Amino acid sequence: MALEKTSAKKKKLAAPKSAAKGAAKPARGKSATHVNGEGARLATTSGRPNRFIQDYDAAPQEADFVKLKPSYGLFIGGKFMEPKSGKRFDTINPARETKIAEIADAGEADVALAVESARKAYEGVWGKMSGKERGRYLFRIARIIQERARELAVVETMDGGKPIRESRDVDVPLAAAHFFYHAGWADKLEHAFPGARVAPIGVAGQVIPWNFPLLMAAWKIAPALATGNTVVLKPAETTPLTALMLAEICQQAELPEGVVNILTGGPTAGKALVEHRGVDKVAFTGSTAVGKLIAKSVAGTDKRLTLELGGKSAHIIYEDAAIDQAVEGIVNGIFFNQGHVCCAGSRLLVEESVADEVLRKLKRRMEQIRVGDPLDKNTDIGAINSASQLETIQKLVAQARGEGAEYFQPSRFNAPKKGFWHAPCVFSNVASASTIFRTEVFGPVLAVTTFRTPAEAVAKANDTQYGLAAGIWSEKGSKIYWTASQLKAGVVWTNTYNKFDPTAPFGGFMESGYGREGGIHGLEAYLKVTGGVA
Amino acid sequence: MRDVKLRIPGGGTTVIPGTPVDQVGIEERAAHFATRSIKKGSKFDALTLALQMVDLTTLEGADTPGKVRQMCGKARQPISPAQWAEITSGKEAEYPMIPSVAAVCVYPKQVPVAAEALKGTNIEIAAVSTAFPSGQLPRDLKLKDVKRTIELGATEIDMVIDRDAFLRGDYQTVFDEIVAVKDVCGHTHLKVILETGELQTYDKIRFASWLAMEAGGDFIKTSTGKAAVNATPGNTLVMLQAIADYHAETGKMIGMKPAGGIRTAKQAIQYLCMVRETLGASWLTPDLFRFGASVLLNDILRQMYKQITGRYADRRAFSLD
Numbered sequence: 001m002a003l004e005k006t007s008a009k010k011k012k013l014a015a016p017k018s019a020a021k022g023a024a025k026p027a028r029g030k031s032a033t034h035v036n037g038e039g040a041r042l043a044t045t046s047g048r049p050n051r052f053i054q055d056y057d058a059a060p061q062e063a064d065f066v067k068l069k070p071s072y073g074l075f076i077g078g079k080f081m082e083p084k085s086g087k088r089f090d091t092i093n094p095a096r097e098t099k100i101a102e103i104a105d106a107g108e109a110d111v112a113l114a115v116e117s118a119r120k121a122y123e124g125v126w127g128k129m130s131g132k133e134r135g136r137y138l139f140r141i142a143r144i145i146q147e148r149a150r151e152l153a154v155v156e157t158m159d160g161g162k163p164i165r166e167s168r169d170v171d172v173p174l175a176a177a178h179f180f181y182h183a184g185w186a187d188k189l190e191h192a193f194p195g196a197r198v199a200p201i202g203v204a205g206q207v208i209p210w211n212f213p214l215l216m217a218a219w220k221i222a223p224a225l226a227t228g229n230t231v232v233l234k235p236a237e238t239t240p241l242t243a244l245m246l247a248e249i250c251q252q253a254e255l256p257e258g259v260v261n262i263l264t265g266g267p268t269a270g271k272a273l274v275e276h277r278g279v280d281k282v283a284f285t286g287s288t289a290v291g292k293l294i295a296k297s298v299a300g301t302d303k304r305l306t307l308e309l310g311g312k313s314a315h316i317i318y319e320d321a322a323i324d325q326a327v328e329g330i331v332n333g334i335f336f337n338q339g340h341v342c343c344a345g346s347r348l349l350v351e352e353s354v355a356d357e358v359l360r361k362l363k364r365r366m367e368q369i370r371v372g373d374p375l376d377k378n379t380d381i382g383a384i385n386s387a388s389q390l391e392t393i394q395k396l397v398a399q400a401r402g403e404g405a406e407y408f409q410p411s412r413f414n415a416p417k418k419g420f421w422h423a424p425c426v427f428s429n430v431a432s433a434s435t436i437f438r439t440e441v442f443g444p445v446l447a448v449t450t451f452r453t454p455a456e457a458v459a460k461a462n463d464t465q466y467g468l469a470a471g472i473w474s475e476k477g478s479k480i481y482w483t484a485s486q487l488k489a490g491v492v493w494t495n496t497y498n499k500f501d502p503t504a505p506f507g508g509f510m511e512s513g514y515g516r517e518g519g520i521h522g523l524e525a526y527l528k529v530t531g532g533v534a
Numbered sequence: 535m536r537d538v539k540l541r542i543p544g545g546g547t548t549v550i551p552g553t554p555v556d557q558v559g560i561e562e563r564a565a566h567f568a569t570r571s572i573k574k575g576s577k578f579d580a581l582t583l584a585l586q587m588v589d590l591t592t593l594e595g596a597d598t599p600g601k602v603r604q605m606c607g608k609a610r611q612p613i614s615p616a617q618w619a620e621i622t623s624g625k626e627a628e629y630p631m632i633p634s635v636a637a638v639c640v641y642p643k644q645v646p647v648a649a650e651a652l653k654g655t656n657i658e659i660a661a662v663s664t665a666f667p668s669g670q671l672p673r674d675l676k677l678k679d680v681k682r683t684i685e686l687g688a689t690e691i692d693m694v695i696d697r698d699a700f701l702r703g704d705y706q707t708v709f710d711e712i713v714a715v716k717d718v719c720g721h722t723h724l725k726v727i728l729e730t731g732e733l734q735t736y737d738k739i740r741f742a743s744w745l746a747m748e749a750g751g752d753f754i755k756t757s758t759g760k761a762a763v764n765a766t767p768g769n770t771l772v773m774l775q776a777i778a779d780y781h782a783e784t785g786k787m788i789g790m791k792p793a794g795g796i797r798t799a800k801q802a803i804q805y806l807c808m809v810r811e812t813l814g815a816s817w818l819t820p821d822l823f824r825f826g827a828s829v830l831l832n833d834i835l836r837q838m839y840k841q842i843t844g845r846y847a848d849r850r851a852f853s854l855d
Contacts, residue, residue, distance in 0.1 A: 325558075
């Protein structure tokens with residue numbers, strides 16, 4: 001009996017107060033811990049609180065096997081070389097604020113050299129190569145990505161701050177999938193555009209952002225190569241490492257020299273690349289502000305341009321939705337990759353009749369989100385990519401609080417001392433005219449407002465200068481079809497969110513950019529399609 | 535499913551909500567728990583907890599007193615103190631003797647055998663009842679089944695719902711029967727088996743969960759172990775979410791028992807993560823969560839062995855029963 005009493009006390013200690021409060025007693029009035037008939041000592045619960053009930057222990061992904069160089073050059077003409085600019089910068093781990101490697105900072109002369117090397121490769125080898133041969137190289141790259149998946153995932157997480165769970169389960173497999181998919185198209189391009197003649201464009205200058213460094217490189221390089229173009233790619237300043245590993249993979253795959261060139265650097269390199277006269281096609285993914293500058297600089301030239309820019313995507317929850325799954329969709333929509341997602345479902349529109357329930361469940365769910373070491377396999381939200389992005393988010397959050405929106409963040413958020421962190425948070429009772437409802441935050445910040453009718457939901461969803469993505473939750477098919485047909489967004493997900501596939505075209509309307517990536521539509525952006533019916 | 539209004543025997547009405555469940559979404563969320571990585575101390579304690587939550591089960595036509603006594607021995611003492619001492623040698627303080635399981639689960643006829651074998655312990659005697667597993671008997675016989683089983687010494691009743699009535703939409707009959715069984719049970723703990731493999735859709739599982747809780751079930755349980763599909767992460771998560779909603783509305787904490795198909799410690803830990811992240815840590819007690827299982831127990835021991843010694847145990851290291 002005494003034993004039982006003790007164990008009951010321990011159980012109370014281990015259980016969190018919140019859930020026990022106000023709850024009815026368990027059906028049986030007995031202690032939870034069962035005592036062996038022979039009076040054997042109780043297990044772990046006797047000596048100490050059950051450690052599983054308290055929390056999950058750290059489960060760090062092993063990272064020692066990753067061999068990074070202390071310094072990286074530019075990848076031009078199939079070789080790594082020192083930058084002519086003579087400049088270098090550090091890439092740091094945003095979760096620890098420690099330097100990982102020194103990176104070359106490409107200048108105008110480096111850009112010129114890379115474009116020249118891409119031109120040479122295009123005219124000499126790649127542009128003339130049969131589709132079947134090109135496909136073989138792409139298959140090879142895809143397989144090497146798979147072989148080096150764990151290494152790529154660890155580096156992606158170290159360099160960018162995203163949880164290992166995501167880089168391992170999303171970024172890297174999807175990057176391989178894009179190469180596989182486009183490898184399959186390489187010798188079938190005439191079937192993509194029946195009756196038309198297709199030809200590559202030439203040299204593509206590509207600038208990618210820091211939120212999905214390897215995946216964005218794959219989105220850009222795979223279709224360009226499959227269609228016979230050569231590439232000069234500039235990864236983002238804060239996340240150059242996996243693009244450089246991709247350069248190594250190109251070497252491993254024995255890709256002909258100059259077909260892929262990778263220039264690390266900042267805005268100077270990016271500007272020089274998109275403005276270079278030798279570039280035939282510019283592809284940019286990034287902020288709307290930079291996208292507008294690029295559009296201006298490309299105007300008046302014969303360069304082709306595709307832009308994938310910002311978003312403030314609406315996530316619509318109708319009252320007849322499967323609410324528990326919708327809440328998962330909301331969480332995935334805004335907190336995936338710390339909210340550093342151009343198509344993040346950052347504007348939540350909830351039918352007023354279920355708004356309280358949705359918010360209550362969302363907040364409860366958010367209490368379970370684990371923020372911390374990105375290399376921990378149980379981490380759901382990692383580090384903010386950079387100090388400057390953290391500052392941007394903090395500024396917008398402060399402004400939203402100033403504008404009177406109701407703020408919520410999980411009670412157990414404890415930011416580690418080092419690194420850049422932001423709690424996942426929700427603003428409710430947000431006015432449509434408020435900053436937080438209109439401005440892209442690019443962080444784990446959700447703005448919530450309500451609607452009364454489907455027409456109002458659509459009107460509010462479309463009340464934005466962006467048009468990248470949207471989500472709809474309802475169990476009623478006809479309502480879903482009607483809503484989807486009314487939304488001005490390039491991607492509309494129903495009863496799910498943030499699903500990506502190489503076969504599905506991705507891209508936006510209005511200030512979210514133009515052009516599509518993925519699927520047949522994505523191929524078109526890298527081809528001259530002439531004649532025929534297409 | 536639509537909301538369905540039912541009469542409460544003895545007066546009043548209740549509405550069973552027809553809460554929709556999105557199949558893709560629920561399965562995606564359920565699969566997420568398989569990616570949780572439970573290590574070190576929290577792993578060992580999760581194993582201990584899982585062991586404490588086992589309803590060690592034998593439900594065969596071939597069950598005999600000998601077989602049931604053997605199983606009860608294993609339930610009391612999953613491993614001999616001598617073997618445990620050998621495994622934990624030098625680490626005794628860190629690894630005290632493991633506890634016994636929560637309950638044994640047997641057919642009514644074997645209840646007296648189990649009661650005798652478990653005398654003086656806290657191990658519950660769960661008996662399957664109401665014409666388990668099909669439930670295809672007239673109600674009066676089902677109630678007799680329950681009454682007699684309790685007289686024989688069962689401390690927990692695992693009943694099956696009337697799927698005949700449920701699948702033809704006669705929810706009132708299903709509800710009334712659970713109420714009647716609960717009435718016979720009195721203070722005896724009642725687990726209501728939905729037999730999710732026969733209900734098939736998540737919408738129906740969710741609806742049946744609420745119905746069973748509202749009718750007086752102390753626990754809801756996935757399955758008999760006799761259907762083609764038994765406990766899955768998906769159907770368990772649906773039921774846990776129903777329990778969460780029921781708690782939010784009524785303040786009552788209803789227990790959950792997935793049964794059938796949970797064979798490895800790794801699976802068990804995934805289920806525990808699911809409970810923790812869906813209902814909260816306060817549900818992590820054998821009072822509110824059980825595993826209906828048999829071979830699971832030895833896999834838990836195997837994983838504990840690995841955790842303590844750093845080596846895998848020989849295939850025959852632990853007694854079968």
